[in-house]
Every structure is written in structure tokens, then in C-alpha cells.
Amino acid sequence: MKLGALPVAELTTRLARGLDVDTGPFVVRVETEIPALAEELRLLYGDFPVDAGGGLADFHVSVRRPAGPLGLRRWWRQQAMAYLDDARPFEPLPIIMAVPMLEWSINWCAATRANQYVMIHAAVLERDGRALVLPGVTGAGKSTLCASLSLRDWRLLSDEFALIRPADGLVDPWPRPISLKNASIDVIRRWAPDARLSMPVPNTNKGTVAHVRPPSLSVARAGEPAMPAWVVFPTFARDAAPHLSPLPRARAFFRLAACSFNYESLGLRGFTTLSRMIDGCDAYEFSYSSLDDARSLLGALPLP
Amino acid sequence: MISGLLLEALRAPASMGALAPAEWDVLLRQGRHVGMLGRLGALAAAAGVLPVVPSRARTRLEAALEDVEQQHRLVRWEVIRLRRALAGTGVPIVLLKGAAYLHAGLAASRGREFSDVDLLVPRASLGEVESALLREGWEMEKLSVHDERYYREWSHELPPLAHPKRHVPLDVHHNILPPTGRLRPDPRLLLEAAVPVADDSLRVLRPADMVLHSACHLVQSGEHHKSLRDLGDVDALLRQFGASPGFDDELAARAAALGVERPLFYALRFVAKLLGTPVPEVTGRAVQRAAPPPPVRAAMDRLFVAAVEPGPPRDPARRTQLARAALTIRYHWLRMPPALLAYHLARKIGGRRRRG
Numbered sequence: 144m145k146l147g148a149l150p151v152a153e154l155t156t157r158l159a160r161g162l163d164v165d166t167g168p169f170v171v172r173v174e175t176e177i178p179a180l181a182e183e184l185r186l187l188y189g190d191f192p193v194d195a196g197g198g199l200a201d202f203h204v205s206v207r208r209p210a211g212p213l214g215l216r217r218w219w220r221q222q223a224m225a226y227l228d229d230a231r232p233f234e235p236l237p238i239i240m241a242v243p244m245l246e247w248s249i250n251w252c253a254a255t256r257a258n259q260y261v262m263i264h265a266a267v268l269e270r271d272g273r274a275l276v277l278p279g280v281t282g283a284g285k286s287t288l289c290a291s292l293s294l295r296d297w298r299l300l301s302d303e304f305a306l307i308r309p310a311d312g313l314v315d316p317w318p319r320p321i322s323l324k325n326a327s328i329d330v331i332r333r334w335a336p337d338a339r340l341s342m343p344v345p346n347t348n349k350g351t352v353a354h355v356r357p358p359s360l361s362v363a364r365a366g367e368p369a370m371p372a373w374v375v376f377p378t379f380a381r382d383a384a385p386h387l388s389p390l391p392r393a394r395a396f397f398r399l400a401a402c403s404f405n406y407e408s409l410g411l412r413g414f415t416t417l418s419r420m421i422d423g424c425d426a427y428e429f430s431y432s433s434l435d436d437a438r439s440l441l442g443a444l445p446l447p
Numbered sequence: 448m449i450s451g452l453l454l455e456a457l458r459a460p461a462s463m464g465a466l467a468p469a470e471w472d473v474l475l476r477q478g479r480h481v482g483m484l485g486r487l488g489a490l491a492a493a494a495g496v497l498p499v500v501p502s503r504a505r506t507r508l509e510a511a512l513e514d515v516e517q518q519h520r521l522v523r524w525e526v527i528r529l530r531r532a533l534a535g536t537g538v539p540i541v542l543l544k545g546a547a548y549l550h551a552g553l554a555a556s557r558g559r560e561f562s563d564v565d566l567l568v569p570r571a572s573l574g575e576v577e578s579a580l581l582r583e584g585w586e587m588e589k590l591s592v593h594d595e596r597y598y599r600e601w602s603h604e605l606p607p608l609a610h611p612k613r614h615v616p617l618d619v620h621h622n623i624l625p626p627t628g629r630l631r632p633d634p635r636l637l638l639e640a641a642v643p644v645a646d647d648s649l650r651v652l653r654p655a656d657m658v659l660h661s662a663c664h665l666v667q668s669g670e671h672h673k674s675l676r677d678l679g680d681v682d683a684l685l686r687q688f689g690a691s692p693g694f695d696d697e698l699a700a701r702a703a704a705l706g707v708e709r710p711l712f713y714a715l716r717f718v719a720k721l722l723g724t725p726v727p728e729v730t731g732r733a734v735q736r737a738a739p740p741p742p743v744r745a746a747m748d749r750l751f752v753a754a755v756e757p758g759p760p761r762d763p764a765r766r767t768q769l770a771r772a773a774l775t776i777r778y779h780w781l782r783m784p785p786a787l788l789a790y791h792l793a794r795k796i797g798g799r800r801r802r803g
Contacts, residue, residue, distance in 0.1 A: 170503070198469030199503050203476065229480050256479075259510035410517040 147189025155181045157193075161205075164188055165195035167365035168306055168315045169257070171249055172200035177223060180206060180241045183341050187242075187320040187354055190362040202252035203228050206245050209235050227252055240344055243352045246322060250303055253317075254404040260306040260315070261416045262404040267300035267314055268292050273372035274314050275441065276305050276424075278402040281349075284379030284431075287327040290355050291434040294335040296442060299361035300369060304404075309416045312423070313368035318361040320354035328353045334434055373444050374399060374426040377437075385436040387429050395426030423447065453477040454756075456487060457679060458723050463487070464496030471504040481675045482560045484508065485515035489558025511558075518562050522546050525564050525615040530648055532583035536575050540649050541567040541641045543620065543660060547651040548680070550644045555683035559676070563616035567652075569638055570621040577605055577619070585610050585617065593794045601627045623660045624667065624707075632663075632705040654688040655701040662714030663707055666751075672771070674755050681714050682724045695727035702730070708737030717751055 146164060149157065158181050161174040166188075173184065205226040209216055216222055221238040225231065225248040232251050236244055254262065265278040266289035275297070279285030286302055293299035300314060302321040307314055320341070323331055328343055328351065343353040374395055375387075390398075399417055400406045406413040425447040431437045452474045456463050466474065478484040488508035491497045497505060526546060533540060542550055545561035568576050581587070585608045590598070598606040603622040609615060622634040637660075641650040652660060661684060665677040688694045702711045712734040718724035738744060753770035 196468060196503060197501070198467070199472045199475075199501060201503060201507070228476055257510070258514050259506050408514070408517065410520055412513060412517070 144193055145189065146191050146193050147185055149185075149193070151181065151185065154185060158184070161203075163194055163196055163198070163200050165192040166249075166319055167317050168260075169201040169253065169317070170196040170199065171252075172203045173245065174203075174205040175207065175241070175245075177206060177208065177238065177241050179238075180223075180245065183242045184245075186339060187341055187356050189356070190359045191365075202249060202256070204245060204248045204252065206241055206248070208238065230255075236347075240347055242341055242354065243322075243344055243347055243349075246320065246354065249319070253304060257306070258405055258409060259309075261309060261406065261409060261413050263305040263307065263399060264303065264402045264404060265305040266302050267305045267316075267369075267371075268297035269300050269316075269369040270297050270442075272369055273446065274300060274369040275373045275375060275444070276314070276371050277375055277377055278305070278399060279377060280402075283377050284327075285377055286322055286324070287330060287379070287434070288377055288431075288437055290321045290323060290327075290331045290338070291334050292438060292441065293321070293358055293361060294331075294338055294355075295438060298364060299357050305371075307371070307416055307420060308368070309409075309412050312416065312419050313370055315368050316361070316365050318357040318365050320357055323353050323355060325350045330434070331355065371420055371424050372447055373441075374421065374424045375429045375441065375444075376427070378428070378430040379432065380430040381432055383430055383432050385429075385431045385433070385440055387427050387440055390426040390428050392421050392424075392426060395424075396421045451756075453481070453483070453675070454721055457483075457490070457675075457682075458721075460490035460494040461496055463491050463494070464499045466500075466504075468501050468504070471501055475504060475507055481672055483676055483679065484511035485558035485560045486676070486679060487558070488512040489515075493557070511560075515558050515560055518560065519549055519556070521562065521613070521615060522549060522564060525610075525613060525617070526550065526649070528583075528610070528613070529564065529566070529617070532585075533576060533579055534648070536572070536579050538568055538572045538576055539638075539641070539647070541638060542649065542651050543567055543623075544664070544680070547657065548683075550649060551651045553684070554687050555680050557683075559680075563618060565618045565620060567620045567623070567634065567637065567641075570634070573605065573619070573621055580608060580617070580619075584612070601625060623663055628667075630663075630707055630709070632659075632707050636701075636705060654684070654691070654694060655698040656705075658684050658688065658698060658714075659702055659705060659707050659711060663710045665717070666710045666713045674751075678718055678721060678755065682718045682722045685718065685724050685727070689725060689727055695729045698727060699730040699733035702734065708734050709739070712737045712739075713747065713751070716748075717755075720748075721752065721755065 155178060158173060158175050161172045164171050164173055206223050207226060208221055209224045222235040223238045223241040223244050224235040225233050225244050227248055233244060233247065263278055265276050266285045268275045268289065277285050277288060289302050299318045300316040301318060304317050305314055306317055328340065331338060339356040341354040343351050345351045376398060396417060399421065403413065406417065452470055456474060475484065478487045488511045491500060491508060497508065500508065529540060543565035545556065545559055546564045548556035548559065588607045590606055595606060598604065603620050603625045605619040608617040608619065623632060623637065624630055637652055637656050640653045640656060642653050643650050651657065658681065661677065661680045665674060665681055702708045715726045715731060715734060719726050750770045753767055756767060
């Protein structure tokens with residue numbers, strides 16, 4: 144059964160007890176009593192199956208309203224707080240930020256607990272079975288690029304995490320909602336008027352944030368991994384002509400390792416996996432100012 | 448009872464082969480909370496049940512085992528650097544706890560999560576060791592004046608050290624219990640009896656002393672959610688050494704010589720009760736002499752079992768929280784005489800209020 148098939152009232156009841164959402168590589172148990180969060184979850188995660196895993200979840204995320212002194216916060220300036228089993232990595236935030244908080248919480252769980260993968264902070268897309276990895280520091284335009292490509296010719300594997308399997312080097316998809324910031328929100332609305340976005344949330348520590356519902360086909364194929372072929376480091380450069388320049392593998396390796404959440408803690412496993420990956424890929428630096436240019440240049444990358 | 452899953456898995460690892468996914472959900476969360484996922488993985492592998500575990504659970508256990516392997520690799524490397532740093536001093540390196548189990552190749556190190564190195568050195572060499580380490584690049588944690596004094600005068604170790612490039616915490620001890628406490632084992636006995644591993648520059652406590660140190664740590668540690676891991680150490684050591692000839696007599700004799708029969712009494716009682724560990728006979732009888740009066744014993748039984756019980760993964764039970772609070776009070780009580788304790792707590796509470 145898909146999450147979107149649950150009527151809102153039933154979804155709300157189920158979420159209060161904890162609902163297991165199968166996001167592909169991880170089953171996430173989401174527990175919340177915040178009504179607006181149920182509605183947004185239906186929008187963003189509607190295509191994902193629920194109740195998978197037979198009661199075994201990988202991450203447990205509870206977003207609740209802390210009562211505050213004398214229970215005042217229940218009515219006045221309500222807040223949302225994330226409880227991740229014994230961890231509470233975030234300060235409470237205004238309740239309007241519940242959706243970004245849920246997304247950050249799930250990311251936090253993966254980044255700190257999923258050492259079965261070599262994890263790189265990167266967007267990943269797929270075409271004809273081969274994966275394009277776009278590692279990125281914040282502000283490089285990685286998510287905008289990821290949203291625009293996945294809403295046209297590419298399959299979305301992930302907006303934030305390249306999950307590389309040490310055993311065979313394949314990337315497991317994790318096609319969760321794509322996080323857009325500030326000006327990117329309108330850029331993507333213009334690029335794909337049909338795309339469904341969550342309500343923009345202003346004043347987060349990343350500015351205004353909205354999430355894009357992942358394409359249904361990408362979610363349906365969440366079980367199909369892909370072999371990386373291209374590692375492209377994007378930079379957004381306003382008004383500049385698009386420029387794609389090859390990057391020597393050794394330099395690409397170190398830049399990739401620097402974008403990894405767990406390269407250091409994996410030790411030998413991290414080194415072996417990443418070096419094998421980079422050996423099988425072509426690496427580039429890429430600066431762009433228009434999504435159309437990016438789409439045509441990246442779409443024409445030759446196979447390594 | 449669902450919260451007994453972790454104890455049951457530790458007591459009878461083969462039982463993990465029959466757990467349903469929903470039980471794994473609880474067991475994995477409890478295991479992670481107490482830092483024993485790696486141990487569960489090692490036990491499941493040794494019991495041959497890893498292949499029949501649900502695949503999501505198996506993935507997590509295998510990842511935990513890989514993590515442990517990497518931690519062990521880092522600790523081994525840190526010990527190599529330590530040997531190099533202290534070579535000039537001529538002070539022998541006596542490893543304690545995790546690093547010792549690892550270097551001695553003991554079963555207690557299998558799947559054991561740890562990332563720090565503990566050393567025991569003669570008190571007279573403390574200054575020399577400290578300056579050699581600082582010279583070789585280790586740095587000492589910046590502490591308040593009170594905390595610095597706490598470590599230097601009233602504790603059994605130097606303030607925590609770490610090398611800024613490697614970040615492996617290093618604790619240099621001159622005893623296994625604080626000098627201000629009720630029990631004062633003579634560290635010279637431990638150092639004299641230490642046995643070499645590899646060559647003579649690296650040593651570990653002899654088997655009986657290892658059990659005693661681990662017992663002291665179990666019942667006098669301030670981190671109660673990690674008590675189960677300490678319990679696992681005592682269990683693994685006793686199971687490995689228990690069968691060697693002479694071990695039983697020696698354990699009883701060393702406990703008496705070091706004056707730590709009370710912690711050993713508790714440790715043996717709790718491993719037997721919670722993990723079903725076989726207790727060596729002679730020692731078992733000998734420590735009865737050190738048993739506390741029955742009401743104290745009954746209270747400790749209840750407190751300890753409640754504190755160790757990991758309970759539901761989120762929000763530990765009220766009972767567990769209260770038991771942990773009570774044991775924390777006991778921990779401080781055993782560490783310092785009342786006047787010093789009052790002074791220390793006043794400084795701590797005062798400091799917290801000033802900061803807050």
C-alpha cells in the first residue's frame with residue numbers, strides 16, 4: 144500500500160502511532176501528531192510504500208511539539224522538536240519548520256548511522272543504467288540541477304546522498320524529496336510547472352526552503368541500483384557561458400572523499416570503494432548559468 | 448518481555464536466529480544505545496545465525512562489525528605511536544580494558560566497540576610520561592581550574608589527552624580506582640604482575656587482575672547505560688580464563704591482596720544473574736566474606752538490574768532513570784570522602800549555575 148492511498152484521517156491516526164515508510168534502502172518510522180506534517184507527507188511521500196519491513200525500521204524519527212514551561216508551548220508559539228531514539232541533534236524550531244526538520248532528521252540518521260554504505264554528499268541521477276554523481280558544497284546549485292534533470296530526462300536516484308555499496312560499487316537509489324532553497328524554488332516552478340512542491344518555509348537557517356515531490360517513476364524504481372559513470376562537480380556562475388572541463392582522477396578522488404560523510408570512519412573500506420569508483424568514472428568540473436545548457440551538456444556526456 | 452531481548456541475545460546468542468523483524472527493531476535500537484551492536488554482530492556470527500537473520504538486520508550488524516574493525520585498526524595504530532613516543536622514557540606501557548583485550552587477542556575484544564586507549568603507569572613516572580606525550584604532539588583537554596585540580600589531586604588519571612591529528616582519546620592512569628575512594632588497591636601489585644604481549648615494551652594486566660579491573664569498572668563506573676558493555680567484558684573474560692588451571696585460586700587471592708573483594712562480589716553476582724556466566728567456585732565462596740549485609744545486597748540487586756535494563760529504545764523507564772540516579776550518587780559516595788564530595792559537588796553545581 145502506498146502512503147498516498149491512505150485517507151488523511153487514517154494517515155493522521157497512523158502517524159500518531161508511528162508509520163513505517165519504505166524509502167528504498169531504509170525503512171523510516173515516522174511518528175508525529177502535527178496535522179500539517181501529515182498533509183505535507185502525503186504530498187511529498189505519496190508514492191512510497193508503507194508498512195514494509197515487517198516492523199523492523201532502520202531510522203526512528205519522531206517530530207513532536209515540546210510542551211515548554213507550564214505547557215505554554217502547546218498553544219503559544221508552538222514548536223517542533225525531533226527525537227531520534229536517544230539523540231536530539233536539533234534545537235526546537237517554530238512548528239512551521241516541521242517538514243524541513245523531518246527531512247534533516249532523516250538525513251542526520253543516515254549520515255551518522257548508515258555505515259553499510261560509503262556515503263557522499265551528492266545528487267545522483269541515472270540514464271541507461273549509468274549514474275551521474277554531482278557532489279556539492281552548499282550553494283553550488285546541486286539540488287537545482289538535480290531537480291531540473293530529474294523532472295526531464297533523468298531518473299532521480301538521490302538529492303543528497305550517493306549511497307555506494309562497498310561490495311559491488313553500485314549506487315543504491317534513495318529518491319526522497321528534493322530540497323530547494325530561495326531563488327531555486329521559482330526557477331524550478333518555471334522549469335516544470337507540473338512539479339509538486341511543499342509549502343515554502345521562510346527563515347530557516349538555510350533561508351526559504353521547499354521540497355519537490357520525487358517523480359513517481361523514480362520512486363517506483365527505488366530498488367534498481369546503477370553503476371556510476373560520471374562524477375561532475377557543479378558550480379553555478381551567473382551569466383557565464385557553460386564550461387565543462389575534465390578533472391584528473393586523482394584530484395577527483397580527493398574532492399569526492401572530502402564530500403563524504405563517512406570516508407574517514409570507514410578507513411580501508413572507504414578508500415577501496417572510492418578508488419574503484421573513480422577508476423570507472425570520468426570526472427569533470429562544470430560551471431553553468433542556465434538549466435537548458437546544463438541539460439544538453441550533461442545529456443551528451445560520453446560513456447567512460 | 449520485549450525489553451529483555453538484549454540480555455537474552457547476550458546470554459544465548461543462538462536465540463537471535465529466531466527473532467521476528469519487529470523484535471529486531473527493538474534489539475538493534477537497544478544494542479546501539481548501549482554501544483553493543485558490534486558485539487551482537489560478533490555473537491550472531493559465532494553462533495552461526497547471521498545467515499538466517501532478516502536481511503535489514505544483518506546489514507546493520509555487518510556494518511557494525513566493520514565499524515568495530517576500523518576502530519580496532521585505529522587503536523592499534525595509536526598504540527604504535529604511543530610506543531614510539533614513550534620509547535625514550537623506559538616506562539613500560541601497560542594497556543588496560545579494550546586496548547588490552549585487543550592486543551592480547553582475547554575473546555572480549557570481538558565486536559567490542561571502543562575508540563580510546565587506557566594506560567597504567569607508575570605514579571612516579573606520571574610527569575615523565577606526560578611531558579613525553581606533550582613533546583610528541585599530544586594535547587591535553589582544556590579544563591577549568593577546578594576540573595584540572597580534580598584530575599590532578601583526586602582522580603586516578605591525568606586529564607584526557609589526544610593527538611590533534613588522530614583524535615584517539617588517551618587516558619593515562621596511575622591506579623584503577625581514585626586515590627580518594629574507600630577502596631585503595633595498590634597499583635604496584637598490578638604493575639609488577641603485568642605480562643608482556645608482543646615484546647616487553649607492551650604489557651597487559653595478568654588475567655586475574657584484568658577481571659578485577661573490569662569488575663571495579665563495572666560497579667564503580669559513572670556511565671550506567673554502558674554498564675552492560677562492562678558486564679559483557681567480565682562475562683567474556685571469565686568464560687575465557689575460567690577453565691585455565693589455577694585461575695580460580697589466583698582470582699580469589701588477588702582480590703584479597705588488592706582489597707577489591709566487594710566489587711568482585713557484585714560483578715560475579717550480576718554476570719551470573721544477568722548473563723548466566725559460570726562463576727569460579729573457590730572465588731565464588733571467597734567473595735561471600737565481602738558480601739554486603741542482606742538489605743544492601745537486595746537494594747543493589749534491584750538498582751543494578753534496573754539500571755542495566757535498556758528498556759524501550761526511547762525515553763528509558765522511570766524506574767531505570769531513578770536507578771541510574773541512585774547509582775550515580777553511590778558512585779560519587781565511593782569515590783570521595785564526604786567533605787571532599789560536598790566541596791566538589793558545590794563547585795560543580797555552582798559552576799553550572801554561573802554558566803547557565
